Amino acid sequence: MLAVMIREFRAYFQSITGFVFMGFFLLISGFFFTLMNLLQSSPDYTSVLGSITFVFLLVVPILTMRLMTEETRQKTDQLLLTSPLRITDIVLGKYLAAQAVFLMTLVITILYPILLSFVGRIAAMEVIGAYIGFFLLGSAFIAVGLFISSLTDNQVVAAVVTFSALLFMWILDWIQQAVPSDRLSGVIFAALLVTGLTLFVFLTIRSWILSAGVLLAGTALVVILFLVNPQLYQGLIVRVLEWFSLLERYNDFSRGILSISPIVYYISFSSAFIFLTVRVIEKRRWQ
């Protein structure tokens, strides 16, 4: 795992992607630091971190687009997958390398609050909390990018799809406000989920019997839940969409609150996507 990570980390700086990522990130953060702290003589650094979360939309695709795509394209995945390494080691190594580049960049920006501390009082603990949240948020996005890069062998496709996926997560908050929240739409939504799951099962294993079983069990579950606790369907869509709302959970950090639940959320979100990446690579061998 360490070997893969070191190789990947070096590769970032052998090509220009590492420098583009760092340069762009530092440019945007420096710009906002100047605008919000220096020019306004404000010591409120946590809100700078809160304002620049949009930068992930642009820089995470740069960081993750080549992770798995290059291996498939250059056929070096043949070396990795026929070595005694486990797939989890390979994927984790790559994830950690991307995370390391991100962390390194983040460490440079610590200069800003240090500069501020010379001329004013800053709440050190709040800044540290905000940095932890910011790092975890970025890591969660990197996990999404890593997953998408395992789906294709084309860097451009990986970058565009990653950008779209992150953009979707961004506008999720707005979508949430627009979706209907009555019981009927909740039931319809649950029915759609069951249909989708059935379709997925059918397309992956092509067994009529098992797919029918999934459909029946799913429908039964939806009906039983409705009879037992119809309240559950009130605002179901909103609640499901909330699972994917990474930004919503960052608000606490930028207010200076370090709570456990978003930290756990970010880490499990990243783990889920790392796990999915491993599954995708595993599955490709069977095709």
Add this chain to the structure above:
Amino acid sequence: MIEVEKLTKRYGQHVAVDDLDFSVKRGEILGFLGPNGAGKSTTMNIITGYISATGGTVRVDGHDVLEEPEEVKRRLGYLPEAPPLYLDMTVTEYLDFVAAIKRVDAKEKRRSMEKIMDLVKIDDVSGRLIKNLSKGYRQRVGLAQALIGNPPVLILDEPTIGLDPKQIIEIRNLIKDLGQEHTIILSSHILPEVTAVCERVIIIHRGKIVAGDTIENLSRSLRGSHRLAVRVAGPEAEVLGKLRSLAQIKQADALGSREPETVDFYVESEGDADVRRPVFEAMSESGFPILMMRSVDLTLEDIFLQLTTDEAIEREEVQ
């Protein structure tokens, strides 16, 4: 050392490898021969655990590749069809990386690295970026990669592709030397290579084994008669008539003229009979000088063509 049983790989409707059975003994060099798309690379990819089979089992040193992939991979060195090189690394960096992922310990690595680089003759480019290397050098770096960690089994997919003739001979000799300590499966569509290096050959076509034996046995079983190529200075019809009138000759054909005022003939004898003397005497009687005479044995090319061209297979089935 390697046992393959009922190996099958399907891609949707297409059957790439169809019910393959073979085994390789310790210290043996097995040649894997077949036209492009026969299923050689697919089979090798399955043995090394890169892709999974649809059915059947592969065992290396008693370990199943599906159940204990890490045990199997620890024993394998694999050179795929396209050497899996990171172009942005230098040769030394790359080989260090390979040693790290193969978990070769530092002491062993220091000892073997120089030996391997010397063996495949890449020590003069050790500090250069792989993307700046020629095809031949890249191929050799790929081979070096397979040798790292001194695995007992080597799987080499077309190892001499892209090399110049001198390098090809060097690599072949290297593989022969390696065969003394390693079990090797080598694939190729270059037939002399297989004859030069391997003790045993498996010919596959459309995912099936069409023949598997030592090279001598293969050519003996396919050779029913002796054949001669003869170049005679004389009129075609007359010479042909003379040749056909000889008792031990099964068949004689004119091949046309390649040298002015001469005609080439193809003479096939009955059984093991040596017809060189009767041919000479018949020609000298008529006053037609023989300018060339050479026996044509079935080469691996002929075996290969006989076994893999569809006409040959169909003819067999009709008979």
